[in-house]
Amino acid sequence: MPTRSARPKAPTTDYKAIAAEWAKAKRLKEADDAAKQPQPSRTKDDVQHTALEARRKTAFERRCSWSVGFWIWMLLVHVVGILLFTSGFLLTRLVLDERSDCANPPSEPLLEWDGKGTIDGGCWHPKTFNKAVVVLIDALRYDFTVPVAEDQAEVYHNALPFLYESSVQSPNNAFLRPFIADPPTTTLQRLKGLTTGTLPTFIDMGSNFAGTAIEEDNLLIQLRDQGKRIVHLGDDTWTALFPDYFQPNISRAYDSFNVWDLHTVDNGVLDHIFPLVKPGRTGEWDVLIGHLLGVDHAGHRYGPNHPAMTAKLEQMDQFIRNLTKEIDDETLLIVMGDHGMDGKGDHGGESEDEVEAALWMYSKKPVFGRTRSEFVTPPATAKVRPVNQIDLVPTLALLLGIPIPYNNLGGPIEEAFAGPKGSAWDHLAAAFSVTAAGIKRYQASYFKARGIEQGAKPGSPVSLWNEAQGLVEKDAKSQPWESLYNAYVAYQNETLRVCKDLWARFDVPKMVLGICIMAFGVIVLLLYVSKDEDEDFAVLDDVELDFAEKSLELQGATPGPDIPSYKTLSKSLVKAAMVGGVLTAVAGGAAVFFSGSEEWLLVAAGSAIGSMVAVTGALHQAGGKSISNLLPTTFWGWLSVTFTLSQSIGFASNSYTIWEDSISLFFLSTFGFTSAIAALRLPNIAERTLAVYHSILFILLGRVASFSKLCRDEQMPYCTSTYYASANSSTSAPWQLVVPFAVALILPSIIKSYMRTSRSYEGLAPAWIGFVFRSVLLLVAAYWTIDAADNAEWLATLSETTLKTIHVSIAQLVLALVLVAGTTAFVWAPPCVSILTTSSNNRTAQITVLGYGNTNGARYLFLPVNIAGACILLSKPMGQGAIAIMLWQILSLAEITDLNRLTAETIGPVVLALLGNYHFFKTGHQAVLATIQWDSAFIPLTTIRYPWSPMVMVLNTFAGQILACVAVPLLVLWKTSPRRKGVLESTGQALGTLVAFYAVQSLATMAWAGWLRRHLMLYRVFSPRFMTAAAVLLTVDLVGIAVTLLGVRTNVLAISEVFGFAD
Amino acid sequence: MSSPSPPTPAGKASTSTSPSTTKAKDAAGEVQPVGTLQSSQAHTLRFAHPALLASLFLARFGSLVADPVAEMQAALPIVWVLQAAYAVVCLPAAGSQGAAARKPKARPGEKRRPGAADGAGPNISVTTLVASVLSVISAVALHVALVLFGAPFLTHLPHTFLCALHLALLGLFPLFYTRGVASAEWLEIMGARAPFDEAFGGMVGACVGAWVGAVPIPLDWDREWQKWPVTILCGIYAGYLVGKLVGGTVAFGKRFGGSS
Structure with a gap:
């Protein structure tokens, strides 16, 4: 044996x-x-046996199907529960359709200049540049760009020194500052922030694999509406976000998800960008966007601590040096990272290494300044004097003379408007004033659309705004520019803080409903798995009984009336779920349809609950299971x-x-x-x-x-x-x-x-x-x-x-x-x-x-x-x-x-x-x-x-x-x-x-x-x-x-x- | 099955624990609980012993947190003396119960003496010594067990080992003392089938305490006392004292899972 x-x-x-x-x-x-061969006489026994096997087989297959049905129903219940909770939990923000207009600034500009209100002179603020080259080095972490003492340096340090050196050596031509991303730090979310000037909400995050076009007002819409020609080279996320924005024949998009490939995208950008900035071809574009992925991919593939990263950063260094030689006086050059990377070279979260990117601006003519002399040296770490990534939006818009996108919450960056001497408080205050007015206008429409009242307590945005306005009206001719500027900065910061809070608003009833459905689902599942005392079929392996049963089945030819309940349980459960689910779904659907509300998720929730009630009943009836079985x-x-x-x-x-x-x-x-x-x-x-x-x-x-x-x-x-x-x-x-x-x-x-x-x-x-x-x-x-x-x-x-x-x-x-x-x-x-x-x-x-x-x-x-x-x-x-x-x-x-x-x-x-x-x-x-x-x-x-x-x-x-x-x-x-x-x-x-x-x-x-x-x-x-x-x-x-x-x-x-x- | 009555005198408890001769066939129910001795010193020490252990632990807790290794090391001889004294005075030594059960030790008030005089009884000092050695050896196994539960593998070696040693001294020493190395009895003890008495209850309590003691470690409260293995040691001492008390009183003679 x-x-x-x-x-x-x-x-x-x-x-x-x-x-x-x-x-x-x-x-x-x-x-x-x-x-x-000639049929040997088949006994009656054999025929019956074959018939029995065939019947048992079909019965088994049917039980399998019912069982699968039950599990599909369970899956649906889980999906509904999770969806409901997520819809209330993941933050949502209302997207407004309004757009800014060149001729209609949110408030009367404080300065007077030639061509005011036109694209040639500058819509809301005097224009500084005609053209811009925006180079986005994906995952350019701030510490890649600042010098680190030799004994503490990792292989990725000191490989890209040009940004730092140029800002120290010629502060009027360049400046470098930490550039803080709002999490989630995925490229698609960052591009949205960098072009619209608003905060990302959690719910968009899942769409990283298939980016959808941005509908909100943003920098590229404004550029296009003002007749500027945009050329894009590099990461194809841009073309997904901004379809048909770019000059068709000279733009080049490259696949962004092949993280094994460090060079294709970069070489594509490098090969195509230099011909375009040569004097002969600058007439073909107004804004040139180059998005390089090599640094990011080196991080994903090897982590930052790898020679490949050093090589990549050195290549970027050389690239930027060459680019500064090529561009003309009328062109603004921006080099920035959209996010950083963590210790392993990945990103997406909100750890410090992931949100700390670098921003560097450069111009051949001396336009940049510092309001204080100690600001000339770029900060040693990203904790000091950082700017928000959304601040790029008003800065770039005002420098190029286009309107600031409607939804913007950022403020202009100080260095770009302070003038070469660092004392142009009037320009700073004027730039900030029009930005702040834009923010106020946006806030008003947002609160109106949502039907909420803004508070006017001391320290609230409303009171800060009134304080700033008070300063303006006191003396129309010789404004207190510096304090005006500070008042607007305070207003912008506070509004941003309030907005971050506001968009962390949860839909609590939906969350609770989702939790209830999940809890009910767990109870039903536990009832399903709970065992009766007499339900020992699992261990029952009695040959005698089995034989008796078989012969009974053989003789009777029809299935006996008392089939063990376990064989029919799934069937009755699925039927109950269908009946309960469909009934409540129809009732709920009708209610939603006639009341005209769009809450189809609630219908699903009702249907889930209805079917679960029915299944609990069926479990109690057919399976004899009750709550006491759960102990x-x-x-x-x-x-x-x-x-x-x-x-x-x-x-x-x-x-x-x-x-x-x-x-x-x-x-x-x-x-x-x-x-x-x-x-x-x-x-x-x-x-x-x-x-x-x-x-x-x-x-x-x-x-x-x-x-x-x-x-x-x-x-x-x-x-x-x-x-x-x-x-x-x-x-x-x-x-x-x-x-x-x-x-x-x-x-x-x-x-x-x-x-x-x-x-x-x-x-x-x-x-x-x-x-x-x-x-x-x-x-x-x-x-x-x-x-x-x-x-x-x-x-x-x-x-x-x-x-x-x-x-x-x-x-x-x-x-x-x-x-x-x-x-x-x-x-x-x-x-x-x-x-x-x-x-x-x-x-x-x-x-x-x-x-x-x-x-x-x-x-x-x-x-x-x-x-x-x-x-x-x-x-x-x-x-x-x-x-x-x-x-x-x-x-x-x-x-x-x-x-x-x-x-x-x-x-x-x-x-x-x-x-x-x-x-x-x-x-x-x-x-x-x-x-x-x-x-x-x-x-x-x-x-x-x-x-x-x-x-x-x-x-x-x-x-x-x-x-x-x-x-x-x-x-x-x-x-x-x-x-x-x-x-x-x-x-x-x-x-x-x-x-x-x-x-x-x-x-x-x-x-x-x-x-x-x-x-x-x-x-x-x-x-x-x-x-x-x-x-x-x-x-x-x-x-x-x-x-x-x-x-x-x-x-x-x-x-x-x-x-x-x-x- | 023995009745759940309060601590039975040794005489009543054991009729068959001469281990080498027991029939190992139907082991379940074979092992009897071991009661404490009935001498007046035994009574006194039985209550003094937990109080002493607890006060020692509480008094030295501050320095334990400050330097676990040094304190655990320093406390080791004291704990050993306490345990040995408790075992010698309160518990019947392995092999003595049979003799004790028959007649001589049933006399109340009689001072326990080395059984050498009888010729049949065990030698108390030898039993104590053997039990101590066995505890130290089993501490190695306990150390391995702690590591398997997630204790540091290569670092903190003295911490873990001293912790295991304390666990062995508290939980295992009385068991070695009363049970010796009889395989049938140990099979029941390891299988958690043995009836509760002070020694077995103490061991179960110490183990459960050590398990529960791991709970506060991950918390980010940044307290000194969260360091390895302070919480485990707390659990061991608290669990041992509770287990010993429960095992010697309400649970005496009962077994896990009813009578199976």
């Missing part, structure tokens, strides 16, 4: 049943084979509740959110130790030893994985990153290449050893695990070796393009093997069993099925293994080790749950979910936007392609949770035989537990982010954690439907093909 039979143990009968089943299956097969009854149930709830409560504290990676390890170790303790209670010595071994192994592996760390800023200085070569890098260290090779060497053998214990290393397993999967892992190792060689330029003889082609081909081959071939293999593979026929005498042949006891689990294992293969390719070497360890831990967990009899408990899926979260951190991620590994989109592709690139990103980012979700059935199916009943339903419950864990986290982070919406750490800690949790929940929902459930369906069909359906 070589097989390990499923529990409860009934070796003899079980064995007989198998033998009988096999004999039957064999007979059937022989009958099929002999179909051509855990065992130690393990309480442990799952403890893990889930304590972490959810912890999300209220920024510390616990920041240190979530360590806390996950703590919980995982806790589970390992408790399971080891529980294992010591097992009566059987062999089982006890194995269970203790696997528990300890589970803990050890988790602790080993913890050495792969990517620290977030807030964890400093108590954390050391090991994920990349250094803290200032986004490439792996050469020694880390050991990891992929070690994974290729060890992982297949480990999987093999786990399959071996149940004698399941049969069928396709040796070929797939031992050969294909190992080859895949070796290919992955080859891929990352070439990648490292490319980054460190070990293979200088091969060109970048050749390397990239080899690269991408290997990656695509790997994905084709694990996903396409892997899925095919999973669908067609026979069970991992092997049949031995030994004949002791002539009359009875003994049939032994190797691997029978783990038929369900071993075959299903192919699926998680394949998914893990894809995730391993898409992660950096350290992450590959983490994913390999995770797969190993999953196998140990499956053994633990089997040995400790935990398959029917909730703790298995909860620990799996925790494990998924834990390895999210161990694959180089944190719950902050800056740790998204954008470069992974270019592992299997050279350009952005939909929908593949986002899918690759999701696989890279949520590898841990996806693998956990795919592995859920293993906890239920591991070491179960084909006789296991209710496979689909048990898996559904386990999946429900896993999803419930993520749904609770989503709900908790949502609730805390809403509650702490005025917290200082909202955008740094709570909001990103909520977004992570929501993304994880939706990903897991989708993967659960598309991979896990369908995988179980495929698995059951393939196994039942051979062994017959169990129920």
Whole structure:
């Protein structure tokens, strides 16, 4: 008896049943084979048996469809809940359509000049320049441009000295100041800020991948309306934001998302900009915009601390030097960064390194000045005398003589209007006066459009404005220019502060509604997964009963009236959801339609609630489940509740959110130790030893994985990153290449050893695990070796393009093997069993099925293994080790749950979910936007392609949770035989537990982010954690439907093909 | 199953704990709780011991926060003496219960003497010594366990080890003293199946306390006492004292998970 039979143990009968089943299956097969030959008399039994199998098969497929239906409904509920909350939580700002007009300044200018109110003389202020060249060096951080003492300098320091030198040497021709971005620091958001002069709102952030045209009044609209010709070179984000603005034949746009490519965009700009600034061709344009991406891409690809960054900055230095020689006297030259970069070269968040960019203006004629002599030296750090990025908008508009865009909130930059002597207070005050009047006009229309009253308390913008106006009217001829200027500055600053506050206004009712829907969804899900006492079909494996049932079904030919309730539960739930959902949707839809309000989201909310009420009723009626079922009854149930709830409560504290990676390890170790303790209670010595071994192994592996760390800023200085070569890098260290090779060497053998214990290393397993999967892992190792060689330029003889082609081909081959071939293999593979026929005498042949006891689990294992293969390719070497360890831990967990009899408990899926979260951190991620590994989109592709690139990103980012979700059935199916009943339903419950864990986290982070919406750490800690949790929940929902459930369906069909359906 | 009555005299508690001879077959329920001795000194020390430990801990808390390693090191001999005195005076030594149960030790008020005179009883000083050595050795295992829970791996070695040593002295020393190295009993203790008594309750309390002690560490309150391993040590001491009290009184003789 070589097989390990499923529990409860009934070796003899079980064995007989198998033998009988096999004999039957064999007979059937022989009958099929002999179909051509004269039909041997088929017994009535056989016909009936075939009919029964066919009926069971269709019944099973129908149950699968209903089950998928239920999960799609659950997904929709989650989507509605998250959408509702997000719509109230992510900040929104009303976009006004009004535009500024040259002839209608918001207030009468304080100065008189020739051509006042015309584009030739300057609309609202005397014009200074006719033309402008705007050079935008993406991610030009302020400290790249200022000198740093040699002993403290990193490789990226002192490589671009020209900006600083020129402002010190000729202060009347140039000035350099820190240029502070309003987060989010993504290029698209920054371009909006730099052209409209308004504050970004959170909601636009998602549109970075597909920029939409700006409708608001902005610098480019004003330039175009005043007949100025604009030429654009470089980053194609501009053409997405400003379609048809640019001179068609001389503008050149380049793809902006290929972060591997440091040179194409830059060389394009460099090649095309110099001919245009030559005297002969300056007549073809008025404003020339060049957007260079090399610095940004060097940061994304290598991190700032890399020779490639130095080279790039030196190239920029030379470029600007050359450009200053070429431009004429009438042209203003602006060089600026749109944002900075963090220690790893990424951006998007609001850390200091990300918001601190540099601004440098240059003119051949001496126009710039300083109001104080100490301002000549540019600030040593970005903390001193910074300007806001929106200040560029009025500055540029007034210098070029065009109107300031209507929505502008910035103020003119002092140096540009102070005059060469630094004492032109009249110009400064006049420039600020007209800007401030514009801001006031905008505020008035905004408040009117929103229907809000402005307060007039002392210190409020209104009172500051009145104070400034008071100064003006006192003496019309000799104005107190300097104090006037200061009064307007105070007004502008205060207005900006108020606006920042105002646009942090949340829609609390919608947020609460979203939270309620999520909470209700969690309760429904928990009811769904809760177990009745008599619902032990999972463990019920009684051969006698099964036989009786079968013969009954055979005789009766029609399905009996009392089908077990678990078979029909999904069906009745989906029906209830449909009825409840459609009814409320129709009622709500009608109400919205007739009242004319546009609140369709509320209809969705009503529909979600209606369907959930109906489903709760159905669960109570059909499943006999009530709230009292939710209370855990065992130690393990309480442990799952403890893990889930304590972490959810912890999300209220920024510390616990920041240190979530360590806390996950703590919980995982806790589970390992408790399971080891529980294992010591097992009566059987062999089982006890194995269970203790696997528990300890589970803990050890988790602790080993913890050495792969990517620290977030807030964890400093108590954390050391090991994920990349250094803290200032986004490439792996050469020694880390050991990891992929070690994974290729060890992982297949480990999987093999786990399959071996149940004698399941049969069928396709040796070929797939031992050969294909190992080859895949070796290919992955080859891929990352070439990648490292490319980054460190070990293979200088091969060109970048050749390397990239080899690269991408290997990656695509790997994905084709694990996903396409892997899925095919999973669908067609026979069970991992092997049949031995030994004949002791002539009359009875003994049939032994190797691997029978783990038929369900071993075959299903192919699926998680394949998914893990894809995730391993898409992660950096350290992450590959983490994913390999995770797969190993999953196998140990499956053994633990089997040995400790935990398959029917909730703790298995909860620990799996925790494990998924834990390895999210161990694959180089944190719950902050800056740790998204954008470069992974270019592992299997050279350009952005939909929908593949986002899918690759999701696989890279949520590898841990996806693998956990795919592995859920293993906890239920591991070491179960084909006789296991209710496979689909048990898996559904386990999946429900896993999803419930993520749904609770989503709900908790949502609730805390809403509650702490005025917290200082909202955008740094709570909001990103909520977004992570929501993304994880939706990903897991989708993967659960598309991979896990369908995988179980495929698995059951393939196994039942051979062994017959169990129920 | 033994009744949840208040601390039973050693005599009643054990009839079969001569470990080497026990039938290891149906281990569940085999191990009996160990009551404290009934001498007057035992009574006094039983109550004095937690008070002494608590006051020692509270008195030295300031310097513990200031320099954990030095303070943990300095306190070690004192804690050891306290534990040894408590064990010798209040608890029956391993192997003595059988003898004690039969007759001689049941006499109230009789002074506990080294069992050498009987020939059958254990040698108290040897038992104490062995228990101490075993505690030190098991501290290494506890150190590993702390690291597995996320304690620093390469840094803070003396911190972690001294913390493990304190845990071993409090939680494990009395167990080694009363249970010796009988594998059947230790299997039950490790499997959390053993009945509650002062020693087992103390160990469970100390472990749970250490676990809970990790909770305040991540908080960004920037307090001195959040440093490693002060909170863990607090948890260990508080948990030990509570666990010992509960195990010796209300929970005495009860087992985790009812009677299984």
